[in-house]
Amino acid sequence: MSHTTTLLTGKSRAPFGPMRTRRAEALGAWTLLVPYTLLFLVGAAIPIGYAFVTALQKAPTPVDPTGGFGGLQSFVTVFTDHRFWNTFQNIFVVMIIWLPIMVLGIVGLALLLHASPSRFGGAMRFIYYIPGALGGIANFVLWVYLIDPQRSPIAFLWQGMGANSFKEVITAGNMPGILTAMLFFQGVGTWIIVVNGGLNGISEEVLEAARLDGANAWQLAWNVKLPIIRPWIGYAALMNVAYGFQLFLEPYLLRQISSGAVSPEWAPTQLGYAFAFTNRDFPAAAAMSIVLLAITLAIGWVIVRKSGMFGDEKETA
């Protein structure tokens, strides 16, 4: 109420200045918002809505080729599928191994870099970033070479483990390790730069004050820098969790090079793909994508709240 009064008061006292400013601000806000909103609608909101609609359809089958409204049957299909829990088990095992290594690696290396602002630090920054430059397929091709027990520079490692062919390296037991290595080197360089950005934002006075209080490098990192960059770490964790749940390319291609030794439905996204294109059940594929969306949103929500990624969440965290 008081807010309205102030506005009205302002309007009556200065009819042109603030009004113009507000209009300009509104115009600017809309100009900035429209491209994102359009992209969000086309790339996210409409597909999600379409997925909901599709998930509630009935899939035609050879027995009953008619379509129509199917209620929640596609969700029942997804949850009762014999591969459903296996795919999540696979992804959870990878996450449990990869995520802590990834987050520790990102934070540890970023702190090391930040503590070494000399030429050496600059050189290391470049070296750490190199794997990050090898995105997607390029990173995969590099790893295909590294895990080849006949040609790899670390072939002795594979052969020492008794593996002489791709099939013997790419086993169910080795999959989490191989994927952890692939994902770590693919992402760590980029995330070091992001977290380093956070570290660079820390005021020099704060660091100087801590030093004057007698903090050594370790105490400075643990007690001062880490709490300040917590939102950046949270953001890195969030994006990596989201990426982990969407793993598709790596297991799909590992299956190709191991001549089918890896299940075509190894990851949840692959199961969604199989529902659509092997089972010809698009409603089940849509239901699977909604399940994944719900999981990643829930995990994202927890991380956002706990890390205080956004200012207004800090107090509730």
Added chain:
Amino acid sequence: MTKKLMAAGGTTLVAALALAGCAGGGSQGGDPPAQTDSGGPITVWVDPPRVPAAEAFTEAHPDIEIEITQIDGTVGGQTVRQAFANFDTAGEGWPDAIFFPTNDDIAWATSSTSNYAADLTDLMSEVIEGYDEAVLSFCEIDGQIRCLRNDAAPDVLWYDEVFFEENGYEVPTTWEGYADLAVTIAEEHPGKISGMLGDAYAVNRYLQAANCPTNERVSETEARIDLSAEGCGKMVDLLSQMQEADALSNQGIFDGDAAEAGQNMVMSPGAAWWGNYLYRDTWGVEAGRISATTPLAWEGDSEPTTGNEGGGLWGLSSHITGEQLENAITFLEFVATDPAWQVELSTGLPGYGPVQDEWLEQVATDDYFADIEGSQTAFKESLGYVAPYDYMMYDTGSVWTQTVPPTLIGGGSIEDAIAAFGEELTNQAESVGYTITQ
């Protein structure tokens, strides 16, 4: 904040329910799309080894415009299947003719939800007459011929004649004799193997040859899978015996790193195309060593029983008519029957009978096999010994590669591996909608 989110979620769900109630089931559930005639170029999809076939057609028929699309030829690959699922949903986009990368593809291509592959029974009756019934049996679905075989791929017994002569081994004629000799060779020549278990065709090589019901089509929605049947048990016993003696490799014939294993494989059941395509072109085994002989029989049987590995399938679109259809039929007839492809360029024994002798003569000209005449006889004889097998909506070979080699590599026995295979096979079959009978 939470209440707002819940409200937004609830609104979305209600809207989705309303929309879903109004929406139709897509083209898959509606009437079949009308047949079209573009009158323009025909589009054909071929895997890499079949590109020369399409190119030979352009040379032989310059009057017909053709657009060649090279597709992923991986056996068990999903990309073609994915494209067709989209075409079937959209009601357009199909190629006019295709070489299916996996033979199982004919199952979805003829299912009531796709119905892509045209019934060729009347459209190409004269060509069909040229095929041996056994060869074309893989294309006969509910009394209709829905595809044409590119090549016949019956399994023969391949052996290294030089190695056999040097060591005084006699070529086996029975499955039991093959297993015994494999064990002997592995003991006397460690490193020499008598078979590979790691590829999608190993199912056909061993279980089909034992009449083990992994792929028995009872109807469009019923499948018979029974790995406890007698034939399965017989073969599992033989494979166990060989596996324990290190006579088999866990690698597959298509593995990129299998050349060494291939060169050490001194005998194995394998398709007629193995000789040129695998031994000569892929593994680089020198000329004058390898020969094919008559497939193996089970002790007590009067005739051999053998599997079939591939022998690709050509399909024609059911969605075209008029000039487009005529041109696509001309293409299909060429790739299935014309010596310009089937004799001069193809590495496999033609499925089409009238050109088989010409191809066999070409084998003599190549001068690769140690026993040319014996190999020629084996190729031709084996055609009639292939055990029945149906192509299904589930991909048997893919189930094999993801269960059997990993189990064996993990230290499991053949029995464990086949049990895992059987369990996953049943699961996959049920997940695509089959009711399983035993």
